[in-house]
Amino acid sequence: MASITSGMLFTVARSLGLRIERFEPTRAVDADTEWPGNANWLAWTSAGECLVLRRYHVLSAEEGLGYESAVLRHLAERGWSVPSPVTELVSFEGRFWAATLFIPGVPHSEETPAQRAERGALLARLHADLRGLELGQRTEFFQACDLEAMAAYQDWDLGLEGLRKLRPELADRAAAAMVTAKALVAEGNLLELPQSVVHGDFASWNLHFHPDGRPAGVIDFGLTHRDSRSWEFVIARVHRAPELLAGYQQEAAELGYPLAEEEIAAIPALQRVLRVNMVMAELWNGARSGSFDVPMIERQLTFTS
Secondary structure, eight states: OOBOOHHHHHHHHHHTTOOEEEEEESOGGGGBTTOOSOEEEEEEETTSOEEEEEEOOTTOOHHHHHHHHHHHHHHHHTTOOOOOBSSOOEEETTEEEEEEEOOOSBOOSSOOHHHHHHHHHHHHHHHHHHTTOOOOSOTTOOOTTOHHHHHHHTTHHHHHHHHHHHOHHHHHHHHHHHHHHHHHHHHTTGGGSOOEEEOSOOOGGGEEEOTTSOEEEEOOOTTOEEEOHHHHHHHTTTTTOTHHHHHHHHHHHHHTOOOOHHHHHTHHHHHHHHHHHHHHHHHHHHHHHSOOOHHHHHHHHTTOO
16 A cells, blocks of 8 residues: 655645645545545644644545535635635546645534534524525535436446445445335435425534534534435434434524425435445445445445345
């Protein structure tokens, strides 16, 4: 496994116009040159400021990253503490890089019911501030329940073919799960749900808090795009945090933007769609790397029936 060296990081920093004194990795996997996902390093400037040097996902396109930046700027103007870019993008060894603001604080190690409700209220405020933001759809993103488009983009057939050579019965289960998920989308008219810009991963680990419990900021807008608020709740793991919905509805009612009955009713079906999306991602990874995470695929498929 080739590693990203400190020399490479300093080269990128110079190309961004930054004078960096030192870097600190955030995860071991970020140093792997073959890691396809987003990667981050804490970066201290010669002036003592802490920034985040970010290497974007292998599928990230310049136009889509511009969309993400527009969302971040919009929220920052409304008082949100978010990781807005502080440099332009640069391309280095086939990937896009930029430096962003550092968001202080840490996530809750384990949310209490009250903290889950608070996360719901924060999500309601975020949606209210994103309401009316007209950016269209993000390049190379789709509604998560648009399974035809998602499958074509992630080479579903190619991934399924690779899995079939290894575990034909598991490939059959995956194909059947896709058929069932498409039927759920059609039956529930899920593609017709109201659309708006969503965070895309409003999970507990993407909210930071100060030591005294005050919200410090929201991070990781790498999946922000136009989708339904119902999908936002699925990705926010509402099945593990039922208080999230109650906290959201209370705050959203005060803001004049509560979820409608059909939006709430769509969540169970979208939770099954999520599992197919996760299988799809694993098949894409497997087809790309030549190694399929069979236990992960099996685990996701147990939730699709």
